[in-house]
Amino acid sequence: MDRFKTILNIASKQTNLGFGLVALLTAGGEQIFSSVAFKCPCNELNFLYGLVFLLVPALALLLLGYILSKKMWILFTGLWHNRAKLCYWKNLATTCTAFLQISSTALVAPSSWLAVALLNGNYYECAMTGTNLSVYNQYLCKDMNFELDCGRKLHMLPCDKRNEEVLRTLRSQSQILGWLVITFIMLSSLLIICLARCNSPISYQQLKFWRAYAQEESELMDLYTNKHAKDLAERNLKSFFNQMEPANITTPSNKDWEKIS
Amino acid sequence: MDRFKTILNIASKQTNLGFGLVALLTAGGEQIFSSVAFKCPCNELNFLYGLVFLLVPALALLLLGYILSKKMWILFTGLWHNRAKLCYWKNLATTCTAFLQISSTALVAPSSWLAVALLNGNYYECAMTGTNLSVYNQYLCKDMNFELDCGRKLHMLPCDKRNEEVLRTLRSQSQILGWLVITFIMLSSLLIICLARCNSPISYQQLKFWRAYAQEESELMDLYTNKHAKDLAERNLKSFFNQMEPANITTPSNKDWEKIS
Amino acid sequence: MDRFKTILNIASKQTNLGFGLVALLTAGGEQIFSSVAFKCPCNELNFLYGLVFLLVPALALLLLGYILSKKMWILFTGLWHNRAKLCYWKNLATTCTAFLQISSTALVAPSSWLAVALLNGNYYECAMTGTNLSVYNQYLCKDMNFELDCGRKLHMLPCDKRNEEVLRTLRSQSQILGWLVITFIMLSSLLIICLARCNSPISYQQLKFWRAYAQEESELMDLYTNKHAKDLAERNLKSFFNQMEPANITTPSNKDWEKIS
Numbered sequence: 001m002d003r004f005k006t007i008l009n010i011a012s013k014q015t016n017l018g019f020g021l022v023a024l025l026t027a028g029g030e031q032i033f034s035s036v037a038f039k040c041p042c043n044e045l046n047f048l049y050g051l052v053f054l055l056v057p058a059l060a061l062l063l064l065g066y067i068l069s070k071k072m073w074i075l076f077t078g079l080w081h082n083r084a085k086l087c088y089w090k091n092l093a094t095t096c097t098a099f100l101q102i103s104s105t106a107l108v109a110p111s112s113w114l115a116v117a118l119l120n121g122n123y124y125e126c127a128m129t130g131t132n133l134s135v136y137n138q139y140l141c142k143d144m145n146f147e148l149d150c151g152r153k154l155h156m157l158p159c160d161k162r163n164e165e166v167l168r169t170l171r172s173q174s175q176i177l178g179w180l181v182i183t184f185i186m187l188s189s190l191l192i193i194c195l196a197r198c199n200s201p202i203s204y205q206q207l208k209f210w211r212a213y214a215q216e217e218s219e220l221m222d223l224y225t226n227k228h229a230k231d232l233a234e235r236n237l238k239s240f241f242n243q244m245e246p247a248n249i250t251t252p253s254n255k256d257w258e259k260i261s
Numbered sequence: 262m263d264r265f266k267t268i269l270n271i272a273s274k275q276t277n278l279g280f281g282l283v284a285l286l287t288a289g290g291e292q293i294f295s296s297v298a299f300k301c302p303c304n305e306l307n308f309l310y311g312l313v314f315l316l317v318p319a320l321a322l323l324l325l326g327y328i329l330s331k332k333m334w335i336l337f338t339g340l341w342h343n344r345a346k347l348c349y350w351k352n353l354a355t356t357c358t359a360f361l362q363i364s365s366t367a368l369v370a371p372s373s374w375l376a377v378a379l380l381n382g383n384y385y386e387c388a389m390t391g392t393n394l395s396v397y398n399q400y401l402c403k404d405m406n407f408e409l410d411c412g413r414k415l416h417m418l419p420c421d422k423r424n425e426e427v428l429r430t431l432r433s434q435s436q437i438l439g440w441l442v443i444t445f446i447m448l449s450s451l452l453i454i455c456l457a458r459c460n461s462p463i464s465y466q467q468l469k470f471w472r473a474y475a476q477e478e479s480e481l482m483d484l485y486t487n488k489h490a491k492d493l494a495e496r497n498l499k500s501f502f503n504q505m506e507p508a509n510i511t512t513p514s515n516k517d518w519e520k521i522s
Numbered sequence: 523m524d525r526f527k528t529i530l531n532i533a534s535k536q537t538n539l540g541f542g543l544v545a546l547l548t549a550g551g552e553q554i555f556s557s558v559a560f561k562c563p564c565n566e567l568n569f570l571y572g573l574v575f576l577l578v579p580a581l582a583l584l585l586l587g588y589i590l591s592k593k594m595w596i597l598f599t600g601l602w603h604n605r606a607k608l609c610y611w612k613n614l615a616t617t618c619t620a621f622l623q624i625s626s627t628a629l630v631a632p633s634s635w636l637a638v639a640l641l642n643g644n645y646y647e648c649a650m651t652g653t654n655l656s657v658y659n660q661y662l663c664k665d666m667n668f669e670l671d672c673g674r675k676l677h678m679l680p681c682d683k684r685n686e687e688v689l690r691t692l693r694s695q696s697q698i699l700g701w702l703v704i705t706f707i708m709l710s711s712l713l714i715i716c717l718a719r720c721n722s723p724i725s726y727q728q729l730k731f732w733r734a735y736a737q738e739e740s741e742l743m744d745l746y747t748n749k750h751a752k753d754l755a756e757r758n759l760k761s762f763f764n765q766m767e768p769a770n771i772t773t774p775s776n777k778d779w780e781k782i783s
Binding site for chain 1: 277380381426429430432433434436437440441443444447448450451454455458459461465466468469470471473474476477478481482485
């Protein structure tokens with residue numbers, strides 16, 4: 001239990017390590033899923049089925065990432081009551097930047113799902129044998145021995161393993177796409193981080209300092225919040241059972257809370 | 262025992278983790294159930310049987326969630342005697358909100374049952390081979406080699422494994438449906454949380470503080486309640502056996518109890 | 523031993539957990555019983571035999587639940603001597619409510635037996651092949667290849683495994699019934715708890731307090747009773763062996779005992 005906690009703690013501090021862990025878990029899950037649950041229907045549903053397996057889990061992971069994101073709720077809680085503040089351009093820009101930051105964190109799992117699924121090739125194979133584009137079908141059929149009725153037999157390819165050539169073609173296309181996706185993710189994240197850092201008004205060491213500060217503050221905040229809540233609860237219940245006036249504990253006002261959030 | 266308690270404690274504090282645990286347990290239970298107890302009857306009962314296995318356990322889990330919910334009973338206990346209070350619009354709205362919150366917690370297990378059952382595909386397969394809609398049956402039969410008497414032979418499909426095509430089609434439909442259900446759940450929960458948080462009058466840190474307070478209070482309440490009950494019981498029994506007047510212990514009145522609930 | 527005691531203690535305090543444990547034990551017992559002791563006779567005794575295995579254990583568990591219930595005997599002990607009291611309407615109503623409460627606790631094990639037995643399907647299968655209703659038999663026989671003498675051969679079905687179709691039908695009927703029973707139990711218990719709680723004159727926290735009080739009182743009562751009995755016995759025996767006047771120990775009178783029960 002303790003060891004598990006330590007790993008979680010390290011992962012949450014070292015964001016890069018945490019991202020790697022999430023990506024690894026997603027990749028493993030995809031592998032298990034692809035071998036257990038995925039069975040190509042081999043008829044006109046092929047395209048829809050392959051696409052659903054390729055994209056919908058990625059969407060679900062993205063939404064899950066938003067739901068589990070702590071920063072997301074720091075940003076949105078009480079947004080409606082402070083909507084007047086959003087009218088200032090600067091606040092709006094800050095909110096947008098924060099949202100982009102959250103999105104980039106939430107995108108780690110979906111993009112690793114996509115990359116692994118494309119490298120694996122099963123889903124793409126199934127989806128592409130179900131396309132109705134005659135041009136693409138002609139292109140695929142030209143390697144096969146039987147020309148007649150290729151469009152109808154294309155559906156059956158993932159199920160009977162006789163026409164290896166077409167499957168090899170599709171699988172290699174899928175893997176090339178997968179590598180392109182990975183390169184695109186790497187490149188865009190490098191660019192985004194680079195831009196964000198170049199435009200920051202402070203130096204690297206100072207940024208590191210502020211990050212460490214923010215984390216320490218958040219941890220201490222949790223600690224103090226819990227302690228304060230405990231004190232308050234104890235006071236109120238004691239006064240309830242002993243039927244006497246409660247002692248006075250100063251609690252920060254609503255305005256103070258807002259300011260530090 | 263101690264370790265088990267720690268896990269329960271963490272899960273009950275970290276609602277997200279608790280939800281994940283419940284969903285995982287439900288999924289595991291469904292897997293076991295589907296392989297042990299589920300046997301398609303392969304006759305006109307197919308549709309009813311598949312539907313019962315798909316929906317009734319989800320309903321049972323929902324009801325169980327309501328029964329085990331602590332908040333549910335905090336809300337409903339003594340509701341009849343305080344029904345006058347409900348007439349005010351504000352109280353009614355608060356009660357409805359609380360009920361929605363409880364429902365969303367209770368819906369975790371049923372929806373994960375539904376999603377896993379659809380991804381598994383057994384139940385849907387069995388249910389759909391028993392439909393009496395001739396249009397749907399025609400659609401399924403068109404891939405099969407024997408055209409005559411397809412409607413009657415459709416029942417037998419899940420039992421004899423010769424007609425893989427139809428089963429593959431049904432299984433893929435089921436899995437597509439399953440993914441749609443998962444996406445719908447994620448999307449709606451994200452929207453609901455988002456709306457609830459955006460409209461909250463207080464900021465994130467304060468919300469966290471009040472949550473911590475509520476939990477601490479509930480824990481201390483249990484402690485004090487037990488202690489007070491023990492004192493009272495000891496006093497009463499001592500006075501019974503020694504035949505003397507009981508010492509005075511102040512107990513909060515009914516009204517006070519009501520106020521803090 | 524100590525760990526076992528802790529578990530028992532927790533289960534008896536947390537009624538929900540206790541119910542779950544009882545239901546789990548019953549389900550496990552049913553599984554063992556069904557695989558070890560149950561063997562369908564495959565003759566005209568089928569119906570009786572299946573029904574006995576389905577219902578009689580449930581009845582036995584219900585009676586056992588009544589016998590082991592502590593509240594039951596608190597309620598009924600001395601009822602005959604106080605029967606005059608029952609004539610008042612209010613007392614009668616209270617007694618009925620208490621009896622309903624005891625019944626609902628005692629019904630946990632039988633209903634889980636019934637549900638698991640129906641989901642298992644063995645008993646129902648055996649009982650239904652032994653029915654003498656010609657309409658029902660005709661319905662079962664229509665899937666079979668041999669029409670002549672179906673009524674007589676129906677008995678043999680659970681023993682020779684050649685006619686899988688009929689057995690599958692029966693098993694699926696049994697499982698559908700089982701799920702209906704589970705849903706009915708869940709729904710009715712939710713409704714009963716809901717009604718009981720809604721009508722309670724006190725709030726949730728106070729209810730919890732009085733429950734804790736009742737338990738503490740019952741535990742302390744046991745303790746004091748044992749101590750008092752020991753003192754009295756020691757005094758009486760000492761005075762007998764030493765041939766001297768017994769010291770005075772005040773013992774509560776019969777009337778006092780009655781009042782606290």
